[in-house]
Amino acid sequence: MLFLFFLVLLASGLPADEIFRVDWQTVQIGRPFASVFKDGRIYSLTDQNIYSVLNSSTGEVLYRYQSDAPVKHDSLLAPAWNGLVACGFNHEATSRLVFWTKDGLIEHELDLGSLAGLHNVRDETLLAVQKDGSVLQIDKDYGQSTIAHVGPVQASKLAFFADQLVLVSKSSAGTAYKIFDGQEGSLGCQFEDILVTDEGIVCNKDIYKLESGKLQKYKNSPVAAVAGRTARVVNSQYLVTADENIQIYDLDDPSRLIESHALNSPADMIEADTVDGWVAVFVVSGDDLLLFVGGELVWARDESLAEISDILITDRHEELSVSLGDFEHEKHWSGYIDRVKHNLHLLFKEQHTDTDKHFGFNKTIVVLTRNGNLYGYDSYGHLEWSIKEHGFSRIFKLDNQAYAANEKVYAVQDGKLLETDVNEEQQVLYPPNLDGSYRLLTTAARGYNNTEVASPAVVLASRRVLYKYLNPQTSVGVFYNEDAALLKFVVYNKATNQTYASFEHSTKNPESLKLVFEENFIVFTTSEKNAETSLLGVIELYESLTPDQRSKVPEHQVRTYFLPSQVAAMTVTRTKYNIASKWLIVALRSGEIVAIPRTLANARRPFAVSKKEPEEMLMKYQPVLPVNPKLTLSHYRKLMATSKLVSVPTELESTTLVVGAGTDLFATLVRPSSSFDSMRGDFSKSTLLATIAVLVASILVVRPFVSQKQLKDAWQTRS
């Protein structure tokens, strides 16, 4: 019976091979505004300030780099020599030219003026046209020389003739051309409509060719008849155009359409390359990235997911394999037998597929993107459904039901919409007014009431207690005074407007404020612009700071710490019964998500530790909160632009699901008090089985001896 009991305890265990299953991320790049398609790779600059490399046969992201400074949408990409890609980043104040290897290493970097054009000249040199009109030639040793001056330029194209180059540029006056070492002039057509081919410069219905140092106009070029705004020439062989259709023509005979493929919406950008003799066309159409080869769609990426504006998580009503209900309904034995069967199955079978169904790990993650699309993921990272083109503006959750709203409100169930008239209860907090020089930034209050607080007091080493201040009406309002650059935290009762305490903190960057309020503690972080660190403040509220005393008005304790990076988002772990310890979960600007135990980020860490009798196991105050690599939840991952973090309980008290969202979506399971209610990953099943076997064997061996001895004893006492 004891052994069976053992098995029952194991039932709530979590086998090692499941731990990293709920541990995934999506990899998004955003919407490209410039791309280069070369040798099976698509290099892009996107609206998420990302430079990325995609594998053109799968659409998989091979490399990503996100610029800290915003990248303007007139930034440029061009292929350079030796397989390098030159990327001209135009930032607000500065510009730089970065040469990347195809594996995502920086080969060289140059600081230049704002760039209007970047042109590869026969894989030998690179021409960088700056907006002020100077044309720089950059050679393979990264030496620079100015080879021409044209007027102020917005954009440029380069045409090649036998041994001469012609630069076509867009300026406020119109479209101009400049023959290097030769004459200049203007062209009577829109810069965007100009198509540069080996034959000449195609413009309106005409084609210009360079003859004896002059541009000569030839009327009614056949290429001009099909060229449009988004036309591209591929490998000097094909002409690709795209509006609602992608059309590929033979450049030598432009009246001959080779293939055509319909799009759902007009293309914003096309790039093409030949792959094994086929034309591969990369199309950006709204948020969709598409790749066509031979007119067939090979892959598609949905980059609306690169801008997640909100997430919410609903349960799927999974329960532990034996629920409390089974016991209440006296199904002890059937429940027990099921449980034992399940456990035996766990013990003897290596590949168990359904065991995690019972711990409430599999939830629905509903994602709202900036463009109003909804997506549903399960906890394991599978995209289950999507709802597009409804333009939702917000999502909310009531009683574990997800709702999405545009002008109407819909219940969202398994990817289906159901119109309802439910409305989100507006959580109205009335912060007490300060004088007019303060503006309200945000308010926070505990999201649950006292019945859900597991420990209402802190027990000290002397067996005395500090009572947590747990009035559920307690809120905090944060105000900002621009002139004094001062944040003011006001702790008050939202029912009576009584103010309990207020705190001031100076910062010049109030937008960086992150605030959480749990149980009896308030945690906030701020970081100054361009600072390497951020400040984390902890405010704890107790009925009284004198042990064993109670009162109706809180007393508080405050400590501030430094974090060695800027904070992008913050939350606190939530478990089912709030018994497990609490961790702060912090997303850093550097791309990691880290956990900080509350015992470190604590407002009662003593400034001096007396050797005699420490009141409790708190470490001496240190101003810097170290980031422990073992508590880096994102492991090796770099998560871009995380702006929201959510922690939701599972059916296991030890375990909480943490989801982060921004450009990427990330989910992992977190166990702040380690797995006290689940089996450790390195639990040795074979040792357990061997122990049982040895015990059973020894019983079998010992039993004859025992009965012999009993028999002998009986004889001896008789005699």
Ligand SMILES: *[C@@H]1O[C@H](CO)[C@@H](O)[C@H](O)[C@H]1NC(C)=O
């Ligand atoms: C792209 O993916 C294909 C198929 O998985 C693979 O064979 C190829 O090596 C990949 N290319 C690059 C550049 O990684």
Ligand SMILES: *[C@@H]1O[C@H](CO)[C@@H](O)[C@H](O)[C@H]1NC(C)=O
């Ligand atoms: C999670 O739940 C969904 C819907 O019930 C199911 O399709 C999916 O397979 C589950 N995932 C796992 C890993 O159990």
Ligand SMILES: *[C@@H]1O[C@H](CO)[C@@H](O)[C@H](O)[C@H]1NC(C)=O
């Ligand atoms: C609290 O103060 C706010 C603003 O000053 C006010 O709108 C609200 O009615 C007050 N609430 C109570 C209960 O007095």
Ligand SMILES: *[C@@H]1O[C@H](CO)[C@@H](O)[C@H](O)[C@H]1NC(C)=O
């Ligand atoms: C606290 O929450 C529980 C469960 O959600 C609810 O039954 C109870 O009425 C709430 N109590 C108060 C005082 O709001």
